[in-house]
Amino acid sequence: MNWIALKMLTGNRAKYYAIVFGVSFAVMLMSQQAAIFAGLMRNMTSQIRDIQGADIWAMDPSVEFVDDLTPMDDQAVMEVRSVPGVAWAIKLYYGKARAQFQEGNFKQFIVLGIDDQTLVGAPTQMKLGSATDLRKPDGIILDENGYRYLFPGQPIRLGRVFEMNDRRAEIVGICKASPTFQTFPVSYTTYSRAVRYAAQERNTLSFVLAKAEENRDPKEVCRRIEEQTGLTAMPQDDFSWKTMSYYMRRTGIPVNFGITVLLGFIIGASIAGQTFYLFTIDNLKHFGTLKAMGVGNLRIVGMVMLQGSVVGVLGYAIGLGMASGFSDTMKWLLRDSGLPSADFMAWPIPLGTAAAAGLIVFASALFSLRRVLALEPASVFR
Amino acid sequence: MNRMTVQSIASATATSLARAVVCRGVTKDFGEGDTRVQALRGVNLDVLGGEMTLLVGESGCGKTTLISIVAGLLDPTAGEVTVLGQSLRHLRGRRLVQFRGQHIGFVFQQYNLLPALTAAENAAVPLIISGRKRAEAVAKARTVLEAVGLGSKVNSLPSQLSGGQQQRVAIARALVHEPKLLVCDEPTAALDAHSGQTVMQLLRRVAVQPGRAVIVVTHDNRVFGYGDRIVHMSDGTIERVEEQTVARGS
Numbered sequence: 001m002n003w004i005a006l007k008m009l010t011g012n013r014a015k016y017y018a019i020v021f022g023v024s025f026a027v028m029l030m031s032q033q034a035a036i037f038a039g040l041m042r043n044m045t046s047q048i049r050d051i052q053g054a055d056i057w058a059m060d061p062s063v064e065f066v067d068d069l070t071p072m073d074d075q076a077v078m079e080v081r082s083v084p085g086v087a088w089a090i091k092l093y094y095g096k097a098r099a100q101f102q103e104g105n106f107k108q109f110i111v112l113g114i115d116d117q118t119l120v121g122a123p124t125q126m127k128l129g130s131a132t133d134l135r136k137p138d139g140i141i142l143d144e145n146g147y148r149y150l151f152p153g154q155p156i157r158l159g160r161v162f163e164m165n166d167r168r169a170e171i172v173g174i175c176k177a178s179p180t181f182q183t184f185p186v187s188y189t190t191y192s193r194a195v196r197y198a199a200q201e202r203n204t205l206s207f208v209l210a211k212a213e214e215n216r217d218p219k220e221v222c223r224r225i226e227e228q229t230g231l232t233a234m235p236q237d238d239f240s241w242k243t244m245s246y247y248m249r250r251t252g253i254p255v256n257f258g259i260t261v262l263l264g265f266i267i268g269a270s271i272a273g274q275t276f277y278l279f280t281i282d283n284l285k286h287f288g289t290l291k292a293m294g295v296g297n298l299r300i301v302g303m304v305m306l307q308g309s310v311v312g313v314l315g316y317a318i319g320l321g322m323a324s325g326f327s328d329t330m331k332w333l334l335r336d337s338g339l340p341s342a343d344f345m346a347w348p349i350p351l352g353t354a355a356a357a358g359l360i361v362f363a364s365a366l367f368s369l370r371r372v373l374a375l376e377p378a379s380v381f382r
Numbered sequence: 383m384n385r386m387t388v389q390s391i392a393s394a395t396a397t398s399l400a401r402a403v404v405c406r407g408v409t410k411d412f413g414e415g416d417t418r419v420q421a422l423r424g425v426n427l428d429v430l431g432g433e434m435t436l437l438v439g440e441s442g443c444g445k446t447t448l449i450s451i452v453a454g455l456l457d458p459t460a461g462e463v464t465v466l467g468q469s470l471r472h473l474r475g476r477r478l479v480q481f482r483g484q485h486i487g488f489v490f491q492q493y494n495l496l497p498a499l500t501a502a503e504n505a506a507v508p509l510i511i512s513g514r515k516r517a518e519a520v521a522k523a524r525t526v527l528e529a530v531g532l533g534s535k536v537n538s539l540p541s542q543l544s545g546g547q548q549q550r551v552a553i554a555r556a557l558v559h560e561p562k563l564l565v566c567d568e569p570t571a572a573l574d575a576h577s578g579q580t581v582m583q584l585l586r587r588v589a590v591q592p593g594r595a596v597i598v599v600t601h602d603n604r605v606f607g608y609g610d611r612i613v614h615m616s617d618g619t620i621e622r623v624e625e626q627t628v629a630r631g632s
């Protein structure tokens with residue numbers, strides 16, 4: 001009977017393609033919009049994720065997300081170092097500075113000031129130069145997207161000079177960095193140099209980066225840091241989530257993307273549901289014939305569910321493929337523009353859209369089944 | 383073909399042949415209250431195995447309601463229906479569905495072939511319903527299609543066949559699982575005169591077998607000569623029954 005169900009489904013090509021298209025369209029819209037949302041959320045935390053080597057971030061208790069800075073006294077790093085279970089702790093400057101170029105134009109930068117001695121937190125993927133070049137006078141490392149944004153269409157080269165806070169800065173390296181939410185270029189330099197580039201404030205320490213001793217649970221070490229220093233401390237992932245949570249709670253981004261995802265679901269469900277319903281109505285006579293010839297309601301339900309499953313799986317695969325293809329195409333088109341691509345197909349997205357696609361076809365099949373099950377076999381003689 | 387009226391009684395009796403269908407006092411009402419319509423009023427009918435029984439009468443006289451009840455597709459409001467020795471009152475749900483699938487073949491006015499299946503695949507459907515493997519079912523269906531003269535059309539889709547050919551596929555489908563009762567609803571109504579005659583000849587030649595009863599609902603008086611027994615219905619009752627001798631294979 002499964003074979004007959006599939007033949008009935010694929011025999012009516014126009015409707016078969018329309019149902020698959022409906023599911024594909026819904027899956028594409030939902031997964032693509034969700035991926036952009038996830039990408040934006042990810043971009044909001046790119047400076048946290050790009051810092052490698054430290055597993056604990058300590059900060060002023062008033063900090064709610066990575067850009068919400070309350071500078072601390074440099075003494076904080078010593079306090080963290082004194083906490084049992086902390087292997088090491090270093091200072092991190094995170095802020096923004098305005099750069100003035102030789103042509104006279106100004107640009108805002110993200111400045112990351114890493115530990116002068118250890119260079120912990122330096123970029124790990126260098127395109128030109130190396131992290132140790134930060135020890136050169138006035139040296140900064142700029143991210144590749146930022147470079148393309150600042151110098152569009154120009155070849156990537158080292159040695160460009162500009163000023164920040166009336167102090168000389170020279171590009172000594174080009175690195176790869178995760179795209180940022182605000183699209184500002186990201187620059188890395190030493191902590192001591194970063195505080196000079198930034199506007200003068202009494203306190204300059206943004207974060208203390210620390211590492212838990214081997215075999216110590218970082219969460220337990222964070223708890224001790226909080227107890228002993230009064231700072232807030234959390235593992236890197238938790239700080240990422242805290243930052244994302246802030247944006248989700250305090251901005252309209254999730255609501256707007258949520259509306260688009262919901263629209264995708266509704267439109268897809270409408271197209272697929274309506275077409276599947278019409279397909280079933282078209283086949284009502286044949287279902288009635290099968291019922292008359294000895295096919296029970298349970299088998300009819302199985303047939304309709306199989307038809308729904310087939311269009312669901314096909315539509316899902318095509319839709320997800322279209323979303324991925326769209327994403328790859330956009331990345332390819334933007335590859336030299338310096339514009340970051342803000343989409344990220346996090347694993348819950350395919351799972352979530354699979355569940356949504358399943359719901360669409362299940363609801364469509366269920367809706368259609370009402371007519372089929374209510375059909376009297378005697379109707380074949382009318 | 384020699385047509386001979388023998389008697390006109392409300393209930394046919396069977397002596398030499400087994401009674402495949404026995405209806406006693408069958409009534410069927412549709413609707414309730416002011417909208418209530420009595421489609422059948424105390425019908426008594428015997429259908430004999432090895433014979434073709436024609437149910438004839440004007441539109442709305444209750445022919446289709448009666449075969450729907452006989453085929454187990456509709457419950458009577460009152461009365462007793464026994465098919466192949468089995469009281470339909472005692473068959474319910476899955477057992478009734480299985481009974482239909484095993485013992486009853488259907489031929490419909492509009493053929494009701496699945497448009498995406500070939501002639502052989504369509505004819506194989508009852509065997510597939512009964513659980514036979516597809517290849518085996520299709521192979522058996524091919525032999526039946528050859529018997530109805532469609533050996534060269536086994537791979538054709540219904541849309542590639544004429545109305546007469548489609549009805550022959552429907553007859554093959556109705557016979558492929560060798561049912562004991564064949565129920566045909568206006569099998570010639572959608573066909574031209576020539577095709578109608580061909581289909582009736584085919585039903586007589588292939589369907590009418592010892593031990594199998596064939597009931598044909600028709601209002602096409604050009605095919606009355608093919609029935610061994612003609613049951614005339616009017617206003618939900620059986621008006622009279624004619625018996626006639628029909629040459630085998632005619």
